[in-house]
Amino acid sequence: MFNCDSTQCVAAHTNNIHDVSIHDTNWLITTARRKCGVTDKDSEVRTALSFTRRVHGYDNLRLKNQKVAVASRHRDHTGYAKGENMSVLKSLKLSDAKPAAQSKTPAERAREKLIGNLALQKDLAKATIEGRVFVPPKRWVSRTNEDGVRVRVETPRRVRKCWFEDGNRTTHFVMQYGGRPLEIAKGKTAIEVGPLANLPTLIDGLIEAVRAGEFDTALSNAAAERGRLLNRNGRPKAN
Incomplete structure (x- = not known):
C-alpha cells in the first residue's frame, strides 16, 4: 500500500518537529503524504505522529521551555531571580575607603x-x-x-x-x-x-x-x- 513503512517515514521526514506547534499535525500529515504517499485517514499516520513526538522528546522540550518562560518573568532588571541577588550582595565586602589625594608639588x-x-x-x-x-x-x-x-x-x-x-x-x-x-x-x-x-x-x-x-x-x-x-x-x- 505504501512506498515505505509509515511510522519510519514520518519519523524520518519530520526532524524539525521542534519548530512545529504541538497542534500542527496537518503539516506532519502533509509531509508524510508527499514523501510516502500516505493519507490522513490511515491510523498508522496518527500512530506515527505520536511516535515522532516521543522520538524527538517534543513534549519534554515544550515543558522545559514553559519553565524557562515562567522563570524569566520572575527575574529582575539585574538578570538575577528574585532573592538570588540578595545572596550576592551579602557576599560583597564593603568599605568606606576613598581615593587618596594625589596633589602634585x-x-x-x-x-x-x-x-x-x-x-x-x-x-x-x-x-x-x-x-x-x-x-x-x-x-x-x-x-x-x-x-x-x-x-x-x-x-x-x-x-x-x-x-x-x-x-x-x-x-x-x-x-x-x-x-x-x-x-x-x-x-x-x-x-x-x-x-x-x-x-x-x-x-x-x-x-x-x-x-x-x-x-x-x-x-x-x-x-x-x-x-x-x-x-x-x-x-x-x-x-
Missing part, C-alpha cells in the same frame, strides 16, 4: 610643563628636518562671538621654534618656561647643538634630565621671577 608641575614644551619643540624640529608641515596641537580658549557672548572654541596652539643659528651656522637651543628663556647657569640660556639634525636627540636628553630633577633650581628661580613680574606689572613682560 610645584616642582612636579613645573617639570611636566617644561617636558611638554620640550616635546613640542622636538616634534617641530623633526618636521623641519624632514621638510614637512608641522601640525600643532589644539587647545580650548575663550573667545567673544559676534553676539558679544563669551564662548569656548578650539584653536591651534601657537608653537614658536626655540632654536637659532649663529654666524657660523651652528644651531643653538633655548629652553622656554613661562614664555621666557630658562636660565641654566648665570647669564646663560642657550645650548650649543651643532647641526640641526642633532636637536631631537639633544631634546630627548634634556627631557630625561628634567625628569631627574636636574633643572629644579632653574625652574624654581624662573617661577620666582615670573611671580615678581606678575606682582609688579599684573602680567609678565613680553620677550
Whole structure:
C-alpha cells in the first residue's frame, strides 16, 4: 500500500518537529503524504505522529521551555531571580575607603610643563628636518562671538621654534618656561647643538634630565621671577 513503512517515514521526514506547534499535525500529515504517499485517514499516520513526538522528546522540550518562560518573568532588571541577588550582595565586602589625594608639588608641575614644551619643540624640529608641515596641537580658549557672548572654541596652539643659528651656522637651543628663556647657569640660556639634525636627540636628553630633577633650581628661580613680574606689572613682560 505504501512506498515505505509509515511510522519510519514520518519519523524520518519530520526532524524539525521542534519548530512545529504541538497542534500542527496537518503539516506532519502533509509531509508524510508527499514523501510516502500516505493519507490522513490511515491510523498508522496518527500512530506515527505520536511516535515522532516521543522520538524527538517534543513534549519534554515544550515543558522545559514553559519553565524557562515562567522563570524569566520572575527575574529582575539585574538578570538575577528574585532573592538570588540578595545572596550576592551579602557576599560583597564593603568599605568606606576613598581615593587618596594625589596633589602634585610645584616642582612636579613645573617639570611636566617644561617636558611638554620640550616635546613640542622636538616634534617641530623633526618636521623641519624632514621638510614637512608641522601640525600643532589644539587647545580650548575663550573667545567673544559676534553676539558679544563669551564662548569656548578650539584653536591651534601657537608653537614658536626655540632654536637659532649663529654666524657660523651652528644651531643653538633655548629652553622656554613661562614664555621666557630658562636660565641654566648665570647669564646663560642657550645650548650649543651643532647641526640641526642633532636637536631631537639633544631634546630627548634634556627631557630625561628634567625628569631627574636636574633643572629644579632653574625652574624654581624662573617661577620666582615670573611671580615678581606678575606682582609688579599684573602680567609678565613680553620677550
